[in-house]
Amino acid sequence: MFLIKDLVYQHVGQAQKPLNIPHWEATQGEQWLLLGKSGSGKTTLLHLLAGILSLKQGTIELLNQPIHQWSAYRRDVFRGKNIGIIFQKSHLIPTLTISENIRLPQFTVGAKIEASILKEVAETLQIEHCLPKMPSQVSQGEAQRIAVARAIVHQPALLLADEPTASLDDDNAHQVALLLQKQAKIRQTTLVIATHDNRLKSLFDQQYSL
Amino acid sequence: MNIFTITLRYLLKRPLPTFLNILLLTLGVGLITLSILVVKHLEQRFTKQSKGIDLVIGAKGSPLQLILCNIYHIDLPTGNIYWDDAQKIANNKRYVKKAIPISVGDSYEGTRIIGTTPEYISHFEGKMAQGNIWKKEMEVVVGARVAEEKKLTIGAKFHSSHGLAEDSTLQHKDHDFVVVGILAYNNTILDNLILCNLETIWHVHEHSTKNKMSDEKEITALLIQYKNPLAAINLPRIVNAQTNMQAAATALEVARLFRLIGSGEELIRYAAYLLLGVALLSIFINLWTTLQERSYDIALLRSLGASRWKVMQLLFLESFLITFVGLVFAFALAHSSLFLLNGVGGGQIKFLPTKYYIEELWLALTVIASAFLAALLPALKAYRIDIAKVLAK
Structure with a gap:
């Protein structure tokens, strides 16, 4: 599904130790935990995998495509269509309703979002009642589930989550992790969760440590 | 979910600045349009109504008054x-x-x-x-x-x-x-x-x-059409020198009149351009300042696959939407003002509010181009947002 080889990445103008990934490979449908202390480069690696950052040294293949060779524009479109991303904060656009926030991929990459899938996703994530509301009217837990909905509604092949549980209490953290696992399993989506949250370790077999 | 919905929501989220921008544009463009309409209208009307009348002979007094009274019927007789x-x-x-x-x-x-x-x-x-x-x-x-x-x-x-x-x-x-x-x-x-x-x-x-x-x-007066070009030289002189009447050449007086109107109109137009400039500056400042709080939104859209160009389009569209609404209001305002103008001045000068001029099209295009410029810097700033940095915050 994805293959990272001989990756070396150093942020411009920063004296930190460069990020170094000799080899990491995942097949379609696998669920991975990306572990590491804060500052170890988890977010950077996710951004590289998502094509948000440009790679100068090493290779990244996604769905057998060498995305490290592509232009930023091409990576943008590829990301919009094939990758769903969940952030630590839910990042909902405050001027749009929840329903519109979830349907944003329609605008960003012209993705087709079928009403039946939107309904089904909203049902399983228990956010149906939130759909007509504004982001300011939903709770933090709901907001994070909405962000999950937005990341999976266009049925991406790869789901990346960056510290999705860090700002949640134990109950919610557990719930979100299970939800991600379940959603990924239903659609055979490859899942990578970057975290330093020890609460999640017991839930995932496959782990990559930085 | 499309670009219009997103842009409209942003505009409606900040109703007061949006309203102010539209108001400034409406006033600026409206005033320029009105001055174009009035001058064009007067020019055409004055030219048409004096067609074939080369000279007006009447009692001594102001030659302009003689013309205004006897050709256009808007001033009092000189005698x-x-x-x-x-x-x-x-x-x-x-x-x-x-x-x-x-x-x-x-x-x-x-x-x-x-x-x-x-x-x-x-x-x-x-x-x-x-x-x-x-x-x-x-x-x-x-x-x-x-x-x-x-x-x-x-x-x-x-x-x-x-x-x-x-x-x-x-x-x-x-x-x-x-x-x-x-x-x-x-x-x-x-x-x-x-x-x-x-x-x-x-x-x-x-x-x-x-x-x-x-x-x-x-x-009150005699309206004269010359028989030949020589008349233009001799006839006024004969009248002015040999009789106690006065001859006023239409073309000269109308030209003089338009110089008088023109200087007033120029002043109004400069003031209107100033208003328009402030309107565009206001659009620019609004986009620029909201960009800070919107950088998260932009980074998110980028992470969802929106290209840099698509993000720029959002800002351009926002500027264009304000401009478009402002232009529509401005033209409506200017043309309907002609109805009001028809009510003043004793009704001797009638305007046709439904007549449009090519100058209005040029004005509209200029304003739209300026709206593009007003959004250009904010759009470039949005283009350069380092989304990895914003998202990692």
Whole structure:
């Protein structure tokens, strides 16, 4: 599904130790935990995998495509269509309703979002009642589930989550992790969760440590 | 979920700045448009109405006033001239092709009653819509707009007032004017006048003033069309030097008038451009300052696959939407203001609010191009947002 080889990445103008990934490979449908202390480069690696950052040294293949060779524009479109991303904060656009926030991929990459899938996703994530509301009217837990909905509604092949549980209490953290696992399993989506949250370790077999 | 929805929501999220931007644009563009419309309209109207009238001969005074009164019927007469003196000029076969006498001084509810000859109507290519030209004294032919506004029909009778003001109390009560003809609309001064023969005016004034002292008949002016270019050089000189009358050349006076109007209009236009500049600056400042709080939204859109160009489009569209609404309001405002202008000035100058000019199109295109410029820097800033950095925060 994805293959990272001989990756070396150093942020411009920063004296930190460069990020170094000799080899990491995942097949379609696998669920991975990306572990590491804060500052170890988890977010950077996710951004590289998502094509948000440009790679100068090493290779990244996604769905057998060498995305490290592509232009930023091409990576943008590829990301919009094939990758769903969940952030630590839910990042909902405050001027749009929840329903519109979830349907944003329609605008960003012209993705087709079928009403039946939107309904089904909203049902399983228990956010149906939130759909007509504004982001300011939903709770933090709901907001994070909405962000999950937005990341999976266009049925991406790869789901990346960056510290999705860090700002949640134990109950919610557990719930979100299970939800991600379940959603990924239903659609055979490859899942990578970057975290330093020890609460999640017991839930995932496959782990990559930085 | 499309770009319009997203942009509209952003605009409506901040209703006051959005409203202010639209208001500034509307005022700026509206004022420029109005000044374009008024000047264009006056120019066309003044040129059309003086067509074929090269020279106006009347009593001494301001030459501009002479022109304004006797061609455009918007100023008071400078005085009267003797019919016999006028005839001498009119009969100058060497220089004069056409000489039309007119007598101004009475009115009906603010509309001027002009004593003249049928040649006046034919000069302005007037056609009868109903009835006929006058055959005897006290019969009048009314312009199309006058007939409509004053609800005058064939056979209607009315009294005239002495003087040109609407509220004139001096009425010639003992004389009934009778409408015998109504002209068709032809978009000339004829639309706004009541016409009769010269004798009618003389007749009315003989009685009202009880002034039997002079048998000498008077008129207000003589409208002259030159026979040849030489006339333009000699005829005014003959009149001004050899008689106690005054000759005013239409072209010269109209040009002088437009220089006067032009300087006022220029001032208004500069003020309007300033307003427009402030409007565009305000759009720019708004986009620029909101960009800070919107950088998360932009980073998110980028993470969802929106290209840099797509993000720029959002900002351009926001600027264009404000501009578009402002332009629509501005043109609506300017054109509807012409209705109001039609109400002032005694109704002698009529504007056509539905007429559009090519200059308005250029103005609209210029404003749209400026809206593009106003959004350019914010859009470039959005283009350069380092989304990895913003998302990692």
